[in-house]
Amino acid sequence: MPKYIFVTGGVISSLGKGIACASIGRILEARGLKVTLMKLDPYINVDPGTMNPYQHGEVYVTEDGAETDLDLGHYERFTNAKITKFNNVTTGQVYNAVISKERRGDYLGKTIQVIPHITDEIKGRIRKVAEVSSAEIVIVEIGGTVGDIESLPFLEAARQFRLDAGYDNTLYVHLTLVPYIKVAGEIKTKPTQHSVGTLREIGIQPDILICRTEKPLTNEVKEKISLFCNIRKEAVIEARDVDSIYQVPLVFKGQILDEIILSHFKLICKFSDLKDWEAAVVERTLNPKNRTRIAFVGKYIGLQDAYKSVYEALAHAGIANNCRVEIEKVDSEDIERHGPAGLLKDVSGILVPGGFGYRGIEGKIKAIKFARENKIPFLGLCLGMQCAVIEFSRNVCGLNGANSTEFKAKTRHPVISLLEEQEGISDLGGTMRLGAYPCRIGKKTLAYKVYGKGLVQERHRHRYEFNNKYKKKLEKKDMVFSGIYPRKNLVEIIELKGHPYFIAVQFHPEFKSKPDRPHPLFGEFIKAALERDRA
Ligand code: GLN
Numbered sequence: 001m002p003k004y005i006f007v008t009g010g011v012i013s014s015l016g017k018g019i020a021c022a023s024i025g026r027i028l029e030a031r032g033l034k035v036t037l038m039k040l041d042p043y044i045n046v047d048p049g050t051m052n053p054y055q056h057g058e059v060y061v062t063e064d065g066a067e068t069d070l071d072l073g074h075y076e077r078f079t080n081a082k083i084t085k086f087n088n089v090t091t092g093q094v095y096n097a098v099i100s101k102e103r104r105g106d107y108l109g110k111t112i113q114v115i116p117h118i119t120d121e122i123k124g125r126i127r128k129v130a131e132v133s134s135a136e137i138v139i140v141e142i143g144g145t146v147g148d149i150e151s152l153p154f155l156e157a158a159r160q161f162r163l164d165a166g167y168d169n170t171l172y173v174h175l176t177l178v179p180y181i182k183v184a185g186e187i188k189t190k191p192t193q194h195s196v197g198t199l200r201e202i203g204i205q206p207d208i209l210i211c212r213t214e215k216p217l218t219n220e221v222k223e224k225i226s227l228f229c230n231i232r233k234e235a236v237i238e239a240r241d242v243d244s245i246y247q248v249p250l251v252f253k254g255q256i257l258d259e260i261i262l263s264h265f266k267l268i269c270k271f272s273d274l275k276d277w278e279a280a281v282v283e284r285t286l287n288p289k290n291r292t293r294i295a296f297v298g299k300y301i302g303l304q305d306a307y308k309s310v311y312e313a314l315a316h317a318g319i320a321n322n323c324r325v326e327i328e329k330v331d332s333e334d335i336e337r338h339g340p341a342g343l344l345k346d347v348s349g350i351l352v353p354g355g356f357g358y359r360g361i362e363g364k365i366k367a368i369k370f371a372r373e374n375k376i377p378f379l380g381l382c383l384g385m386q387c388a389v390i391e392f393s394r395n396v397c398g399l400n401g402a403n404s405t406e407f408k409a410k411t412r413h414p415v416i417s418l419l420e421e422q423e424g425i426s427d428l429g430g431t432m433r434l435g436a437y438p439c440r441i442g443k444k445t446l447a448y449k450v451y452g453k454g455l456v457q458e459r460h461r462h463r464y465e466f467n468n469k470y471k472k473k474l475e476k477k478d479m480v481f482s483g484i485y486p487r488k489n490l491v492e493i494i495e496l497k498g499h500p501y502f503i504a505v506q507f508h509p510e511f512k513s514k515p516d517r518p519h520p521l522f523g524e525f526i527k528a529a530l531e532r533d534r535a
Pocket of ligand 1: 382
């Protein structure tokens, strides 16, 4: 029988519930347990695939091609859980399924209601994750903040779960804010009391409270929270602000949160001190020996969450190279206005991430030209690769007006274009090339050197592809097509001869990078940047 941990959030959003869940996963995995994590999202979209990054942040793509919430990225970075399309459930998916069943007549004349039909569907999806993962611990993050109308069916399903699965197999964790009020010089527990009160009205008494706070929680404050919220004092966990998210498992471990959870579940597990995580990840994040500066040329740079996995992958590459990667966020439209030289002059590497739509494209192209001509290490991701192809076609191969048909349908030289199979598609949701595909890498290429092998699997999320009609022309001028998806002969990796590190990929390597296992494309990129610094 798997054990289920439900994690809710109170007071305000953005308290780091995803990281708290991932960290709980990490400390339990360290005890030898097989864990998986899932997120229940209260919005009505079927998935976040069609949402604007300003609304939602990054869309994280799983190996099996689901477009999911970025918290699933934290789950994969902190743990070894294999996250699939089942691990992100939205209100939209739940209602979609229930309404389809109703139309088929599966409910045999019944009135379809939130309880039990919607809640049964939710519980079924939680059990499904347990089943396909065969995990011993299933951590279920409930999106939103307690008190929201939208999340009520999920909370109700979580409440019912204890009835079905039993007390010893279910645990409720509530993440809350204990604010410090400067003028009073005090930290305040009232919002937490109210939030737990609201949960109790729904029928959930949390077993563990994780308190986000700027200041330490004194013994007195913990006692007060314990008394008013009806939670054992040891189970009131302090989660003070830290410099790196990767410290959070250590913060929890330091308060024996793993033991508290195991004893609730009546589980006895091997000992772990998390020293390996501390040495390999935390120490190196906090005390690096070197530093290097990378320009990140995007259009959603004002939003911390829009390129989450890419920022994390850069940090992982820093860990591997014992250096702090300072990210200079450059708005590609600023490059359009002011040119690249001033904005990119002090950087040792240039990264162009993925994206959609024409806005900011010409700035990205200028940044890539600058990287190519000045032999600055360059890494292009997805749209970044497409822009590198456009730049090279226009400025090296003399293909004037070369473009992607995404930006100009009737361009003279469609060097990036749609495959026939994409041309007829009218639905935007879930119809891109999504998920993992194999990529064969040519020997004696930079890509081969980077990966150290000839066959890799990488995750995709795009509609447009390199147009093979232009391959010969570009090859003649020393562009190398080093990675190919064999079954359809699609270009996956490009690079340039005679440049220290110029590589761009049609896929998203950032989704597979972990703090203790950085993705080689990022690791070698930062290494090349450091070499440039030394030269
Ligand atoms: N807009 C491009 C495409 O659809 C690139 C997508 C991306 O960068 N994820 O092909």
